Amino acid sequence: MAKHRSKNASRGRQPINRDDARSGDGGGDWKKFAPTDMHNEAFEQYYKAQGIVSDEEWSDFMACLRKELPVTFRVTGSRAHAETINDIIKTAYVPNMLDVEFEGKKIDPPSQLAWYPGQLGWQIEAPKRVVRKTEPFRLFQRFLVGETEVGNLSRQEAVSMIPPLFLDVEPHHLCLDMCAAPGSKTAQIIEALNPHHTASTGLLIANDSDYKRTHMLVHQTGRMPSKGLIVTNYDASMYPTIKLGVGKTLQFDRILADVPCSGDGTLRKNIEIWGKWGAADGNSLHGLQLRILERAMTMLKPGGRLVYSTCSFNPSEDEAVIAAGLNARPGQFTIVDVSSQLPNLKRRPGKTSWKVGTQPDTQTSKEIVWYESFEEYRKAVDSGIEKEKDRGKGLPSTLWPPANVAELGLENCMRLLPHDQNTGGFFVCVLEKRGSKSSAPSTTAEDAASSSLKRPASPAAQGSETKRARENSPAAGSSSGVATPAEASTPATTASGPAKKEKRDLSFKEDPYSYVDPENEEIKTIIRDSERFKFKDTFPKHNLLVRNEYGEPLRTIYLTNDIVKTIILNNDYTRLRIISAGVKSFARQDSQQRVEIGCKWRSPIDGILELLPHVGEGFVINATLVELRTLLQDHYPAIDKFSSEEWKKEMESREMGCAIVNFQEGKEAGGELRLPMWLPVWKAKMSLSLMIDKREKSILSLRTFGEDICNPPPAQKDMQQKKDAVTVPEVVEEESAGVALGSEAQTEVAVDGEGGAINA
Numbered sequence: 001m002a003k004h005r006s007k008n009a010s011r012g013r014q015p016i017n018r019d020d021a022r023s024g025d026g027g028g029d030w031k032k033f034a035p036t037d038m039h040n041e042a043f044e045q046y047y048k049a050q051g052i053v054s055d056e057e058w059s060d061f062m063a064c065l066r067k068e069l070p071v072t073f074r075v076t077g078s079r080a081h082a083e084t085i086n087d088i089i090k091t092a093y094v095p096n097m098l099d100v101e102f103e104g105k106k107i108d109p110p111s112q113l114a115w116y117p118g119q120l121g122w123q124i125e126a127p128k129r130v131v132r133k134t135e136p137f138r139l140f141q142r143f144l145v146g147e148t149e150v151g152n153l154s155r156q157e158a159v160s161m162i163p164p165l166f167l168d169v170e171p172h173h174l175c176l177d178m179c180a181a182p183g184s185k186t187a188q189i190i191e192a193l194n195p196h197h198t199a200s201t202g203l204l205i206a207n208d209s210d211y212k213r214t215h216m217l218v219h220q221t222g223r224m225p226s227k228g229l230i231v232t233n234y235d236a237s238m239y240p241t242i243k244l245g246v247g248k249t250l251q252f253d254r255i256l257a258d259v260p261c262s263g264d265g266t267l268r269k270n271i272e273i274w275g276k277w278g279a280a281d282g283n284s285l286h287g288l289q290l291r292i293l294e295r296a297m298t299m300l301k302p303g304g305r306l307v308y309s310t311c312s313f314n315p316s317e318d319e320a321v322i323a324a325g326l327n328a329r330p331g332q333f334t335i336v337d338v339s340s341q342l343p344n345l346k347r348r349p350g351k352t353s354w355k356v357g358t359q360p361d362t363q364t365s366k367e368i369v370w371y372e373s374f375e376e377y378r379k380a381v382d383s384g385i386e387k388e389k390d391r392g393k394g395l396p397s398t399l400w401p402p403a404n405v406a407e408l409g410l411e412n413c414m415r416l417l418p419h420d421q422n423t424g425g426f427f428v429c430v431l432e433k434r435g436s437k438s439s440a441p442s443t444t445a446e447d448a449a450s451s452s453l454k455r456p457a458s459p460a461a462q463g464s465e466t467k468r469a470r471e472n473s474p475a476a477g478s479s480s481g482v483a484t485p486a487e488a489s490t491p492a493t494t495a496s497g498p499a500k501k502e503k504r505d506l507s508f509k510e511d512p513y514s515y516v517d518p519e520n521e522e523i524k525t526i527i528r529d530s531e532r533f534k535f536k537d538t539f540p541k542h543n544l545l546v547r548n549e550y551g552e553p554l555r556t557i558y559l560t561n562d563i564v565k566t567i568i569l570n571n572d573y574t575r576l577r578i579i580s581a582g583v584k585s586f587a588r589q590d591s592q593q594r595v596e597i598g599c600k601w602r603s604p605i606d607g608i609l610e611l612l613p614h615v616g617e618g619f620v621i622n623a624t625l626v627e628l629r630t631l632l633q634d635h636y637p638a639i640d641k642f643s644s645e646e647w648k649k650e651m652e653s654r655e656m657g658c659a660i661v662n663f664q665e666g667k668e669a670g671g672e673l674r675l676p677m678w679l680p681v682w683k684a685k686m687s688l689s690l691m692i693d694k695r696e697k698s699i700l701s702l703r704t705f706g707e708d709i710c711n712p713p714p715a716q717k718d719m720q721q722k723k724d725a726v727t728v729p730e731v732v733e734e735e736s737a738g739v740a741l742g743s744e745a746q747t748e749v750a751v752d753g754e755g756g757a758i759n760a
């Protein structure tokens with residue numbers, strides 16, 4: 001993909017942005033830090049004055065901030081699948097860690113987070129050197145690394161898991177994650193939209209203003225086959241209105257505003273913040289945070305839910321932002337009392353009073369100057385005592401508690417404090433927009449889809465016709481009823497939206513999006529090729545998307561759901577700055593030897609679980625660990641190398657091309673598979689190849705056979721094998737993401753949202 005700097009990337013000085021702080025492995029090296037370095041006079045002065053903890057607790061609070069953060073992770077995926085993984089942890093690993101001693105001290109085994117739903121959240125308190133040096137912990141760590149790689153586990157800071165849990169996402173919801181990168185919470189939302197990997201009609205737009213970080217998002221979510229996902233690159237405070245057809249704009253059911261913040265709640269991990277923290281940091285982020293919140297409030301559907309969160313303790317970034325947002329829309333929003341949700345989660349109520357202080361210079365002065373009111377602050381500015389920051393604009397009045405602070409329900413916000421349950425710090429506020437869904441002038445996924453899908457047919461995507469198609473693009477009429485798959489049959493439609501009147505953002509360099517005509521010859525080959533996928537009529541052939549202007553399936557074909565299609569058809573992709581959409585479902589596999597292959601398209605691992613419900617009988621081949629062992633050991637094992645006569649016969653009888661192999665659970669061939677798994681295999685003339693990249697093969701081997709049995713690629717001199725192999729080029733890294741697991745599982749992303757690898 002083209003690399004360029006986003007015009008919308010946030011500019012200007014951001015004092016401490018936790019996103020920079022967390023960009024490395026935890027952001028700081030504990031070995032280089034003595035407890036004596038973990039001091040910041042201004043920090044203590046500031047938070048003592050704010051009263052976020054009582055005097056009696058102060059020393060516990062500070063002591064906890066100086067302790068290394070435990071490793072936490074959550075088991076991802078659909079319920080049945082996640083429970084299996086959880087059972088493996090509980091029965092195969094934890095019992096071996098019950099009696100570990102290190103340097104004469106008993107080490108606690110990993111424990112479940114008491115508050116996390118389904119007990120799927122875990123915490124490891126053992127220090128890294130214990131993990132490195134004791135066998136049971138080392139084995140567990142290896143398990144964690146493997147399962148994280150395939151997306152069964154997600155390393156995520158405990159408190160960071162909280163905001164999406166309060167979003168209450170249902171599979172049909174239209175969701176927006178405004179500041180999403182690197183994507184740990186995005187992953188949680190995708191899971192909630194696809195709880196059983198059923199056909200979710202919902203939508204998630206994952207957005208970030210940082211262009212590079214949107215690509216992290218794409219990479220991370222690549223492991224989650226979600227037809228309803230769009231990644232965009234926009235300044236969230238100016239997020240564009242999304243059209244859904246004539247007179248219709250998209251309003252969201254759920255919005256997460258996990259805004260950029262000073263990040264002092266991550267002090268236990270990003271220890272360099274000790275040296276950098278200043279009282280002005282929160283003040284200068286307040287404006288952007290408020291603008292993002294206000295934009296979210298506008299885009300939320302009546303009856304919809306909005307979660308605002310920061311990893312900062314600072315009321316300037318927390319309660320002050322919420323209070324200002326509520327007062328900007330009097331009576332429109334309520335702060336939801338969620339105290340009965342996640343009952344085991346210890347939390348503190350939001351504050352109804354706080355102070356505003358400035359720190360003239362963090363380097364030269366530890367003194368904080370407090371201002372009782374905005375008026376007092378202005379007087380100080382007018383008399384020259386206080387210098388105006390923020391390019392002469394000075395501090396906004398919204399930093400101070402408003403006169404109606406007691407009426408806003410701020411106590412229903414929550415602040416997570418480190419010493420309550422050995423975590424980082426976080427602030428979460430759950431807002432609901434008054435009004436019922438029925439009274440909303442918004443559009444549901446279904447009627448949104450029908451509105452665009454009832455458009456007049458566009459001509460085939462070619463040259464000037466393409467232009468005409470675009471001009472025909474805006475929905476021709478208002479929606480009525482729910483779009484059925486049959487109604488969804490829009491012949492070849494050039495995506496990039498209604499060019500008419502929509503200005504293109506010429507600075508946006510991504511490739512265009514076009515839906516492919518289901519009558520396109522390549523598509524017909526994929527769908528009708530009797531030897532290949534044997535697709536049923538349920539296959540959503542009208543929702544196949546490509547990344548070129550002409551709707552030509554050249555290299556990769558993506559699958560989207562109806563709502564994504566509606567968005568792409570009704571909006572210029574450069575205006576929305578769409579970085580990616582849908583799930584990679586077919587990749588072209590040309591033979592360098594010009595061998596005739598009936599269907600040159602294979603299904604990359606990303607899309608397998610989306611395709612499975614639609615492939616016809618006989619396409620998926622069953623196999624066992626015996627076959628998996630052979631496929632892992634060699635890059636292109638000859639078919640006659642497999643031991644099972646049945647398998648050999650089956651494979652020999654198949655035409656060259658793609659197959660999906662279902663490996664069954666069991667203990668065999670020196671390995672164990674606890675969940676069924678689907679993998680793409682390419683059949684060449686005389687050999688087979690597992691279409692996942694080398695690294696994933698090694699990980700799969702480790703988690704299944706306990707060792708890396710993958711041999712290096714065949715030697716160049718082995719001409720015969722090479723000749724056969726050239727029809728099976730190495731899978732490019734970019735196209736391989738995770739292993740499709742579990743009967744109703746999906747390959748979720750293994751994101752390390754909060755920085756730091758599990759590898760000790």
Ligand SMILES: C[S@@+](CC[C@H](N)C(=O)[O-])C[C@H]1O[C@@H](n2cnc3c(N)ncnc32)[C@H](O)[C@@H]1O
Pocket residue numbers: 010018019160178179180181182183184185186207208209210213234235236237258259260261288753754
């Ligand atoms: C706290 S991080 C988000 C963490 C993310 N929600 C997760 O759980 O992985 C804040 C993100 O906001 C992005 N950001 C900063 N300013 C922004 C803006 N004006 N609009 C959108 N995103 C912004 C940063 O690039 C960063 O990725």
